[in-house]
Amino acid sequence: MLNIFIRRVMLSIPILLGVTVIIFLLMTVLPGDPATALVGEDATPASIARVRADLGLDDPLPVRYVNWLGDTLSGDLGYSPYRRRDVTDLITQAWTNTAILAGFSALFGLVGGVALGFVAGIKRGKAADKVISVFSLTGLSIPSFFLAIVMLIIFSAKLGWLPSSGTGLDDGTFFQHLIMPMVAGSLTTLAITTRVTRAAIIETYGADFVQTLRAKGLGNTEIFRHVFKNAISPVLTTSGLQVGYLLGGAVLIETIFRWPGMGMLVFNAISSRDLLVVQGATLVIALTFVLINLVVDLVQATIDPRLRRVVA
Amino acid sequence: MSPDEPIPSRRRVRRPGRTSPGRSRAWRLFAVLIALGLIAAACGGSSGDSSSEGGSADTGGEAEGGTGGTLRIAMSAGNVPWPSTPPNEGYEGYRFVGNNIYDGLTRLNLDQTEELPTPQPSLAESWEVNADQTEWTFTLRQGVTFHDGTPFNADAVIFQFDRNKTPEFEFFDKINSARYNATFRYFKTWEKVDDYTVKFTMTQPYAWTLYDLLTVYFPSPTVVRAVGNDNYNPSAVGTGPFKMTKYVDGEVMELTRNDEYWGTKAKLDKIVLYPQAEAASRLAALQSGEVEWAEVPSPDAVPQLEAEGFQVMMGQHPGAIMPRFNEHRAPFKDNVKLRQALNYALDREGTNALMNNVGEPASQYVYEGHPDYVEDNPGYSYDLDKAKQLLAESGFEPGQLNLKMVYTTGGSGNMFPGPMMEKLQADFKAIGVNVNIVPVEWNTLITIGLEGLDKPQNADIDILWASPAAGMIPPGYNVTFLCDRPGPQPNAAGLCDPVINENYLAAMQAATPEESHEYVRKMMTAALDNAHFLFWMQDKNLRVLAPSVQGYHHAQSWWVDFTTISVDG
Numbered sequence: 001m002l003n004i005f006i007r008r009v010m011l012s013i014p015i016l017l018g019v020t021v022i023i024f025l026l027m028t029v030l031p032g033d034p035a036t037a038l039v040g041e042d043a044t045p046a047s048i049a050r051v052r053a054d055l056g057l058d059d060p061l062p063v064r065y066v067n068w069l070g071d072t073l074s075g076d077l078g079y080s081p082y083r084r085r086d087v088t089d090l091i092t093q094a095w096t097n098t099a100i101l102a103g104f105s106a107l108f109g110l111v112g113g114v115a116l117g118f119v120a121g122i123k124r125g126k127a128a129d130k131v132i133s134v135f136s137l138t139g140l141s142i143p144s145f146f147l148a149i150v151m152l153i154i155f156s157a158k159l160g161w162l163p164s165s166g167t168g169l170d171d172g173t174f175f176q177h178l179i180m181p182m183v184a185g186s187l188t189t190l191a192i193t194t195r196v197t198r199a200a201i202i203e204t205y206g207a208d209f210v211q212t213l214r215a216k217g218l219g220n221t222e223i224f225r226h227v228f229k230n231a232i233s234p235v236l237t238t239s240g241l242q243v244g245y246l247l248g249g250a251v252l253i254e255t256i257f258r259w260p261g262m263g264m265l266v267f268n269a270i271s272s273r274d275l276l277v278v279q280g281a282t283l284v285i286a287l288t289f290v291l292i293n294l295v296v297d298l299v300q301a302t303i304d305p306r307l308r309r310v311v312a
Numbered sequence: 313m314s315p316d317e318p319i320p321s322r323r324r325v326r327r328p329g330r331t332s333p334g335r336s337r338a339w340r341l342f343a344v345l346i347a348l349g350l351i352a353a354a355c356g357g358s359s360g361d362s363s364s365e366g367g368s369a370d371t372g373g374e375a376e377g378g379t380g381g382t383l384r385i386a387m388s389a390g391n392v393p394w395p396s397t398p399p400n401e402g403y404e405g406y407r408f409v410g411n412n413i414y415d416g417l418t419r420l421n422l423d424q425t426e427e428l429p430t431p432q433p434s435l436a437e438s439w440e441v442n443a444d445q446t447e448w449t450f451t452l453r454q455g456v457t458f459h460d461g462t463p464f465n466a467d468a469v470i471f472q473f474d475r476n477k478t479p480e481f482e483f484f485d486k487i488n489s490a491r492y493n494a495t496f497r498y499f500k501t502w503e504k505v506d507d508y509t510v511k512f513t514m515t516q517p518y519a520w521t522l523y524d525l526l527t528v529y530f531p532s533p534t535v536v537r538a539v540g541n542d543n544y545n546p547s548a549v550g551t552g553p554f555k556m557t558k559y560v561d562g563e564v565m566e567l568t569r570n571d572e573y574w575g576t577k578a579k580l581d582k583i584v585l586y587p588q589a590e591a592a593s594r595l596a597a598l599q600s601g602e603v604e605w606a607e608v609p610s611p612d613a614v615p616q617l618e619a620e621g622f623q624v625m626m627g628q629h630p631g632a633i634m635p636r637f638n639e640h641r642a643p644f645k646d647n648v649k650l651r652q653a654l655n656y657a658l659d660r661e662g663t664n665a666l667m668n669n670v671g672e673p674a675s676q677y678v679y680e681g682h683p684d685y686v687e688d689n690p691g692y693s694y695d696l697d698k699a700k701q702l703l704a705e706s707g708f709e710p711g712q713l714n715l716k717m718v719y720t721t722g723g724s725g726n727m728f729p730g731p732m733m734e735k736l737q738a739d740f741k742a743i744g745v746n747v748n749i750v751p752v753e754w755n756t757l758i759t760i761g762l763e764g765l766d767k768p769q770n771a772d773i774d775i776l777w778a779s780p781a782a783g784m785i786p787p788g789y790n791v792t793f794l795c796d797r798p799g800p801q802p803n804a805a806g807l808c809d810p811v812i813n814e815n816y817l818a819a820m821q822a823a824t825p826e827e828s829h830e831y832v833r834k835m836m837t838a839a840l841d842n843a844h845f846l847f848w849m850q851d852k853n854l855r856v857l858a859p860s861v862q863g864y865h866h867a868q869s870w871w872v873d874f875t876t877i878s879v880d881g
Binding site for chain 2: 031032033036037038039040041042043044045047048050051054079081083084085090093094149152153156157158160162163164165166167255256257258260264265267268271272273
């Protein structure tokens, strides 16, 4: 297991470097100038030039990248002149908010999806399966921003039951604030998990070893335990991707519900050409994604010994 | 309806965020929400009925012992504006943050709606100017203190000027001085005459010093010295009618009434600012009673909001959509008839109707009633025959012209670019002019404007979207009308008209405001006759307030006087 861990960590290094290089290049080819974005339309060419020089934007691209990488490796993600704050502070604040939302969204989407998928798989072809299948297909088809706005109109504007925005973390109303962004943001996760779980359950129940177990006279509960262990592997794989996606911050959901997380941070940073924030935040998102998938791989390998060889 | 007229509170809504049920209640609530919500909504459950239980829109004022309540605002900005000098997030930053935390030496009289606001004494009690308007001497108000107790005096004025104009100064602020460039550009020297007198020498005879001083805000030198420029924002301290008592970057700012304010004290106890870039979210926050003020809702929502008793505010406003022709090159350079043809082809009424009439068709650069509006000049009507005739006279056949127009997808003061641009495209198509409309984000549009349309990367742009604060303050015309802009800022669209130039330079040095406006009107006549802009739409500055908001004035400005406002409990 330690070997698997070391191997995956080593593999993640080029992935992370690749991500930062791509983002760095994309940001530099975007139209719009970071110095202009910072000082606004009333600035003169001379003052813009001074700010550009001060931000190091006149240096050649490779120099800028290497400088940034060197600082990052020494634990300094830099200073955002646009927000006048350390990038680390900005990312910590945003990541914490996103992690809270992502955690509850993952819980809702994954637990709900696994439960619905199991029911649908076990009740294959029956009414419950059909209802759940329609529900999961609908969930996959509805864009999250559309659902978010519909929920806003119904539960906030029309009925006044739920607050429209903010986190509520500072005034004890967190759960009321959580409900809409959690549901809207995790519907896709819920739907995907439902469908993957259902398919895995159906496939596993049809496997030869289940017939063998039945022939041996095992009860439904015992058989279910065996089926669960075998069926959960693909669910875990998609779960890792889903949790990584949620932890990346959903721009639209965070913007609509004014949830100040990673999505909003990166979106605003791109709009203002705040390069260091975009670079730092992207690196953290990529790192989170890699770590989540590493954890998932390790959990899978723990549950299913056959996978240890594959993962290794 | 007059802005001052109280509106009976016919819709009281519960603010969900105020109760504090436990986790179990929340989850029980969640379990029934979807089903009940859909049923209730489908049954047409009246929001008034369903929300009337549980109290009123919580303004918080009475609970905190104040008299004017708490005003919660959903801004259209993507973030809380910097409480810096100057703030960021465009004029929204000045409106909500700058003018509340700080004072300038002068301040606009925003407590009236009848006329264009003009600079009034603020931290300066009075001033004198020499004959050629190159030396301005200001007598400062005595007894004023910053929110931290630091006295305001000539040293504080000199400190802020050094901070923005003297690169060698220990507390020179590189970033903010660049952002303040336009404001400070005509100040040559600044000196302390005595503790309460300062004298400015200008770079040239200059009549609009009082306007430039509106936004030269003064931070507490004590705070700047203590925390430095980079760490100033969380500690921002001014002399204004409100003190910053909470600032969470990206989330919220809370301003509390300054009880020691030297002028008329604010009625409100607090102002709470939320950045809410998404229009649907701002609307939901207003309708659910979470905020009492929402900036720029979707025009589609206006009839509904009016029916629900909200105060929908619109009026004469110095903001407009006035795209600029690329006069650096053909086909618009030296081709007045083509520029006029396109102006006649614009169906302004139709465009306005698409937006539920939240604008006003622009006959000139400024709205009718503005001191710079030229009487007896009707501008350009919607006249397709005339447009086609002028197009032919300009040397182009229908179908021959293929133009590229770049516009922004959003940003403060840009009205509703998407539907407007589609209508423009159809309008021009009707006379045989094809327009390729290219959306860019706000930052890119600003960059294009700063680089200029004569630069290789922008040279293929024929028309550039522009949303000037048209006529709010006369120095604002600077970057749009002059041949050689101070700074020197580039002449973005290549507009250089000798009549405009001559009159604008004369207006800058005029002896009286009336004389100044007279010159500007001559400038406007030339701009209109020569069709230097697509005179398109005046923005009426759409904003919605809850019925409980009183004392609001929809001033002819991008800014608002918050000291007169209160919120009924």
